[in-house]
Amino acid sequence: xxxxxxxxxxxxxxxxxxALLASGFSLIWGVLGLINLAYGSFVLLGAYSAYFLHQxxxxxxLVLFINLFLGFFLGLFLNRLLFLRLLRFEAxxxxxxxxxxxxxxxxxINLFFKGDVRSVSLEGLGGSFFLGEYILPKGRLLVFVLxxxxxxxxxxxxxxxxxxxxxxxxxxxxxGAQLCGIDLGRTYDLSSALAHSLAMFSGAFxxxxxxxxxxxxxxxxxxxxxxxxxxxxxxxxALLLGGFALAxxxxxxxxxxxxxYKSAFALxxxxxxxxxxxxxxxxxxxxxxx
Amino acid sequence: xxxxxxxxxxxxxxxxxxxxxxxxxxxxxxxxxxxxFGSNGSGKSSLLKAIMGLVPYQGKVFFKGKNIDSLETxxxxxxxxxxxxxxxxxxxxxxxxxxxxxxxxxxxxxxxxEKVYEYFPELFExxxxxVGELSGGYQRMVSIGRALMSSPELLMIDELxxxxxxKVVERLAQVLLEIRKKEEVSLLLVEQEIYDVxxxxxxxxxxxxxxxxxxxxxxKELLEKDVVRRVYLGIA
Ligand SMILES: Nc1ncnc2c1ncn2[C@@H]1O[C@H](COP(=O)(O)OP(=O)(O)OP(=O)(O)O)[C@@H](O)[C@H]1O
Ligand SMILES: [Mg+2]
Numbered sequence: 001x002x003x004x005x006x007x008x009x010x011x012x013x014x015x016x017x018x019a020l021l022a023s024g025f026s027l028i029w030g031v032l033g034l035i036n037l038a039y040g041s042f043v044l045l046g047a048y049s050a051y052f053l054h055q056x057x058x059x060x061x062l063v064l065f066i067n068l069f070l071g072f073f074l075g076l077f078l079n080r081l082l083f084l085r086l087l088r089f090e091a092x093x094x095x096x097x098x099x100x101x102x103x104x105x106x107x108x109i110n111l112f113f114k115g116d117v118r119s120v121s122l123e124g125l126g127g128s129f130f131l132g133e134y135i136l137p138k139g140r141l142l143v144f145v146l147x148x149x150x151x152x153x154x155x156x157x158x159x160x161x162x163x164x165x166x167x168x169x170x171x172x173x174x175x176g177a178q179l180c181g182i183d184l185g186r187t188y189d190l191s192s193a194l195a196h197s198l199a200m201f202s203g204a205f206x207x208x209x210x211x212x213x214x215x216x217x218x219x220x221x222x223x224x225x226x227x228x229x230x231x232x233x234x235x236x237x238a239l240l241l242g243g244f245a246l247a248x249x250x251x252x253x254x255x256x257x258x259x260x261y262k263s264a265f266a267l268x269x270x271x272x273x274x275x276x277x278x279x280x281x282x283x284x285x286x287x288x289x290x
Numbered sequence: 291x292x293x294x295x296x297x298x299x300x301x302x303x304x305x306x307x308x309x310x311x312x313x314x315x316x317x318x319x320x321x322x323x324x325x326x327f328g329s330n331g332s333g334k335s336s337l338l339k340a341i342m343g344l345v346p347y348q349g350k351v352f353f354k355g356k357n358i359d360s361l362e363t364x365x366x367x368x369x370x371x372x373x374x375x376x377x378x379x380x381x382x383x384x385x386x387x388x389x390x391x392x393x394x395x396x397x398x399x400x401x402x403x404e405k406v407y408e409y410f411p412e413l414f415e416x417x418x419x420x421v422g423e424l425s426g427g428y429q430r431m432v433s434i435g436r437a438l439m440s441s442p443e444l445l446m447i448d449e450l451x452x453x454x455x456x457k458v459v460e461r462l463a464q465v466l467l468e469i470r471k472k473e474e475v476s477l478l479l480v481e482q483e484i485y486d487v488x489x490x491x492x493x494x495x496x497x498x499x500x501x502x503x504x505x506x507x508x509x510k511e512l513l514e515k516d517v518v519r520r521v522y523l524g525i526a
Contacts, residue, residue, distance in 0.1 A: 162395070169381050169392050175344065176379030181367035181396025181440060234383065 006134055007255055011247040013136070013144040017209065019243030020147035021202045021220070022227035023154055023236075024195035030171040030233045031191040032083055035091070037098040039224060040217030041105035042196050046071065046203020047212050048109055050120050060122055060204075067200040075196030079189050087188075102217055110214035120207035143205045150201070155236040167191055171234060219263060226270050229278075292319040294355070295476050296341070296371075296444055301349035303336045303501075310336040311501045314349070318444065323470060323477040325488040325509065328498030329521070334480035335376060337498070338446050341478075342366060342373045353444070368396045372442030376449045378433040382422030386413055389421050389432055393439030405473075406435040409465050427458040434462070438469070445469075446478045451487055463487040484513055484522060497521065 025039045046067045053063045082101070086094045125139040158164035169177040170187045178184060206212065206220070223246060231242025246266065253265035296318040303311040311333040318324045328334045340347040343363040351358055353369055361369075381389050387403075390413075394402055407414040410431045416424060421432055430450070437445055450466075451459045467490070469475060481488045488495070489509045497505040497512060499521045505512060512518050 165388065165392060166395060168384070172381040172383060173379045175375070175377075176381060177392075178344065178363040179342070179367065179373055179375070179379060180392045180436070181364045182392075183362070183364045 002133055003255070007251045008248070009131075009134055009136065010140075011244065011251040013140045013247075014209075014251070015240070015244035015247035016144040016147045016151070017140075017202070017205055017243070018223060018227055018246050019151055019239040020198065021206065022224035022243065023151065023239055024198035024202075025221075025224040026228050026233055026239060027167075027191050027195040027198070028083075029228060031167055032079075032087065032188055034083060034086055034094055035098070035225075036083075036195075037095055037221055038101040038105060038217075039199060040220030040222075041102045041109070042071065042074070042199040043203040043206055043220045044109060044212060044214065044217050045074075045105065046200030047120070047207035048113055048118070048203075048214075049200065050204035050207045051113075051118050054120055054122075060120075064201060064204055067204050068197050071197035071200030072193045074200070075193040076189055078196065079192035083192055084185070084188065102221070106214050106217050113214060115213055115215070117211040117213050118207070119211040120204065122208065125208070139208055143208060147202070147205065150198075151236060151239065154198070158236065163187075163190060222263065222266065222270075226266050229270060229273050292322070294318075295320045295322075295353070296478070297350075297352040298337075298341065299350040299352070301337070301340060301347055301351065303333070303340050303345055303347045305345075309501055311340070311347075314498075314501075314503055316496055316503065316506075318476050318478050320443075321470075321474060321476060322494070323466075323479070323492040325479045325481055325492040325495040326498055327481055327484050327488075327495055327512070329482060332498045333501040334482075334498060335448055338373055338375075338448050338478070338480060341446065342371065364396060367440060370397065370440075370443035371446070372437040372440055372444065373446045374430075374433040374437040374448065376452050378429050380421045380429060380432055380436070383420060385418050386421055386424070386432055387417040389436055390417075390439050393436035395440075397440035397442075402439045402441060406438055409438070409469060410435055427454055430454060430458075430462070434465075441473070442475060444476050444478060446480075448480055449482065450479060451481065451483075459487050463490045466491045484509070484518070 021043065025036060028034055028036050049067055049070065050063050053066060054060060082097070086097060122139070125142060127138055129136040129138065129141065158168055166177065166182045166187050167190065169180065169182060170184060174184065177187070226246050227239060227242035229242070230245040231238035231240070249265055249269055250262045254262045257265070294317055298314055298316050301311060301314040314337060326334055326337065336345060339345045341351055343358070343361060343366050353366070353371060358366055358369065381392065390403060390406060391400070394400065412428070413431055413435055416428065421429060424432070434447065450462055466477065470477065470491070477491065479488050479492060492509055495506065495509045495512055496503050497518050504521060505515050505518050507515070513522070
């Protein structure tokens with residue numbers, strides 16, 4: 001019983017992070033209608049940027065801020081350079097092209113940082129809090145709190161600001177959005193900028209939680225894809241549900257079957273979901289594309 | 291004299307090989323109400339979409355004397371053109387109020403809520419409900435209400451009566467008359483049936499057949515024209 005509760009606590013903390021990790025991927029999918037297979041490599045870029053800057057003596061909070069900033073402009077650049085062109089392409093071409101971009105970025109990272117496993121470690125985040133018999137590692141707790149805080153900010157932005165409302169409108173009905181006077185190109189710019197900002201930002205947390213190499217992006221993209229499929233697209237709440245679903249699955253399969261099988265389990269469940277519950281475990285419908 | 295609001299010159303729309311419209315020229319004056327009649331597939335929706343910049347076209351469109359061919363849809367909205375489509379194109383997961391508010395994204399403002407709720411008091415009752423849960427009649431009101439939120443100078447409505455009960459249609463026609471009385475707005479409607487709501491609201495009309503304009507005149511006199519009788523009734 002204690003083991004199960006501890007696993008649930010771990011999953012709870014991790015799930016909040018997964019929700020943030022997937023938020024940018026979900027945004028691009030929902031608004032531009034693109035499945036961006038290069039997403040994981042932008043998360044990694046965030047992890048490496050955190051690793052590099054932190055080593056150079058930058059304060060971690062400043063690093064987070066720089067990642068947000070870098071991601072924003074990379075996302076804007078990527079939208080103008082690639083995504084706007086991809087909108088006219090078939091889904092398969094989009095997958096191939098973004099997969100190619102992923103390979104390119106992974107290899108560039110490898111060129112600069114070599115293939116060794118890296119990690120970001122912060123002073124004072126080594127220990128744990130104890131809740132009776134249960135362990136709350138400080139690092140994971142911090143990541144959880146910040147993740148949930150930023151998810152909340154994203155929610156408030158999308159729900160209560162003019163630009164946020166425009167983003168949601170485009171994700172629900174492109175023609176309707178244009179008829180309201182919304183500039184599609186600008187909305188795509190903003191969504192892509194925000195999405196890559198979130199990717200690089202959560203990349204720094206990723207580096208805090210676990211070691212990484214230049215070729216981990218595929219695993220990360222798999223995770224965020226899982227979160228979106230399990231939770232459903234189009235709502236911020238769905239990210240949390242999907243994040244917790246993935247974390248529970250990973251924690252339990254990791255403990256009872258073995259760490260090495262976590263991804264295999266996630267893939268198996270992803271397959272079953274796509275086959276039987278394409279609208280998510282919780283039945284949140286994908287928005288229809290206009 | 292009557293001032294011209296919209297002028298369409300020699301407009302053609304093609305979807306690949308399919309010709310939807312060819313050589314259309316028409317005008318809408320300030321503070322007027324105009325209707326374009328046409329049977330299924332005659333190109334009515336294509337005409338409104340072209341004016342809105344939602345489909346590529348050949349020919350010229352002028353709004354208040356200004357050529358708007360190079361303007362994207364959102365910029366045409368900013369100039370004061372508004373379209374309520376037959377598919378409605380609403381945001382199903384948002385509340386009625388949010389849908390309306392988005393209508394004022396570019397023009398108009400929150401103060402327009404009052405006007406819209408005045409025309410459609412029943413929308414005020416359901417303002418917190420999600421649009422996706424509402425009936426077709428209510429959704430139609432939301433789509434017209436949303437189009438009104440930007441205080442347009444030209445309001446275009448694609449098949450107002452489509453799929454609605456006659457009572458609802460009559461009610462909508464009354465609202466349109468009221469809007470015409472209270473606001474500086476011109477209407478451009480498209481309809482399938484000649485004797486429809488539009489004849490209550492609009493005095494002048496055009497008839498569209500297979501992508502070409504075949505007649506124009508007073509709505510009441512249109513049915514007396516031979517060419518219209520041929521198109522509509524199959525008699526010569
Ligand atoms: N996206 C499209 N691709 C190809 N052909 C199209 C497209 N949209 C319309 N068409 C064709 O163009 C012609 C005119 O269509 P349009 O929708 O403008 O007519 P309509 O008068 O609005 O018809 P309805 O009464 O059905 O609404 C039709 O022959 C239609 O099949
Ligand atoms: Mg039509």
